[in-house]
Amino acid sequence: SKALRLFSFQTGQLEPLLSRFTEEEDLQMKRMLQRMDVLAKRATESGVRLMVDAEQSYFQPAISRLTLEMQRRFNRDRAVIFNTYQCYLKEAYDNVTVDVELSRREGWHFGTKLVRGAYMEQERNRAAQIGYEDPINPTYEKTNEMYHRCLDYILEEIKHSRKASVMVASHNEDSVKFTLRRMMELGIHPSEKKVSFGQLLGMCDQITFPLGQAGFPVYKYVPYGPVNEVLPYLSRRAQENRGFMKRANRERDLLWSEFKRRLFAGSLFSPNH
Ligand SMILES: Cc1cc2nc3c(=O)[nH]c(=O)nc-3n(C[C@H](O)[C@H](O)[C@H](O)COP(=O)(O)OP(=O)(O)OC[C@H]3O[C@@H](n4cnc5c(N)ncnc54)[C@H](O)[C@@H]3O)c2cc1C
CATH class of the missing domain: 1.20.5 (Single alpha-helices involved in coiled-coils or other helix-helix interfaces)
Incomplete structure (x- = not known):
């Protein structure tokens, strides 16, 4: 090929x-x-979309290359194939802008799942061991900045061409709020379905449910597979989701107050709570 x-x-x-x-x-x-x-x-x-996950930076160029080829072939009329960009990478903005530019020039629909990135420790350790520059942003704040910078660029692209699509795959409330605010400012309506949201199953329902109720396309990412592969995946998520325990506590508090509310309202077992 x-x-x-x-x-x-x-x-x-x-x-x-x-x-x-x-x-x-x-x-x-x-x-x-x-x-x-x-x-x-x-x-x-x-009529569904196919999202290709992003992996460690030493595999990613091959994955991105193949995904781009699929986008060229299958994203002629709508974004079917989505590539994933990891914003903890120093090069994330360059990668996003180069590919958006290519999609513009070649006339296909750009589709992306935007994440912060899941392999930070592994990436830093490998770079230190082998002795090359750490590919990850130096701080969490820099990664947040990068996430919002990339997202903003894609939202602007949606506003101008109405051809790009993005899934905001994050549990970060600030990023979700940032997206909603920018969508309003740029006049991107949820019903256009150019912007969607994604959280992992079992995490951050307090973000997923209100988004769904407000009419935004929002998805739960369901990991499945053999136990020996799924467990390391889930434990990586738990380790690498900064503030995960804080969020888990928040979810527990929210569930507890809802439980008490239903108990005192006498509607614990009622389907019409
Ligand atoms: C639907 C969905 C699909 C996903 N698909 C992928 C995928 O294909 N590939 C993939 O790699 N990940 C994927 N992830 C995981 C994702 O990359 C994050 O690890 C996870 O979502 C936590 O980031 P956050 O934006 O939700 O929240 P936050 O808690 O706000 O961000 C935590 C993230 O910030 C970054 N970070 C933390 N500390 C630092 C630091 N000191 N310096 C620099 N950066 C830092 C890391 O990326 C860390 O994971 C997916 C997540 C979701 C919800």
Whole structure:
């Protein structure tokens, strides 16, 4: 595939990446491309979106490259394929703007799930061990700034082209409020469904439910799979969600006060609470 060519410093030419694979790896790659194709076609036919997760920075260029190819092919009429951008990366804004610019030039619909990023410790440790520059923003505040800067750029793009779409995948109340405020200022209506929100199942229902009730497209991300894969995933979320325990306490307090309210109102078991 033309998508899988790399610049060779020896020959000064673009050379196929596949020639560097063993026969088995070559087959694996082809099978993966076929599966991606099947998934993207099925998503298109079913009228749903397909979100590709972001992983560690040392895999991400390959994931982004393949996702971009899918966006070129499948995002002609609407955003079917969504790529994920991690705003804890120093290069996040550059990545977002380069890809939005490309979508504009080539005429396809840009779709993204915007996250802060889940592998901070791993990234910092690896950079320190191997001795390259830490790819992560130096502070939490810088990551917040980056998140809002990228989000603002995409919201502006939605305002101007009505072609981009974004999922604000975050449990951060300030980011959700920031999005709602900017949507109002830019005249982006929830019913256009260009902006959606996502939280993990079991977390931050106090953000998800009011958004849903107010008519915003909002989703619960449901991790599933073998226990040995899902448990490390969930424990990473718990470790890396800064302020997670604070939020869990807040959720517990909210549930407790609702329980008391229903108890004293005599409607504990009533379906019409
Ligand atoms: C629907 C959904 C889908 C997701 N998909 C992905 C995905 O595909 N790939 C992925 O990597 N993650 C994904 N995540 C996880 C996400 O990246 C965050 O880890 C998680 O949501 C916590 O960030 P927050 O915005 O919710 O809240 P916050 O608690 O406000 O932010 C915590 C995040 O801030 C950043 N941070 C914390 N401390 C520092 C510091 N000292 N310096 C710099 N940055 C710091 C880290 O990214 C940390 O995870 C997803 C989350 C959701 C809700």
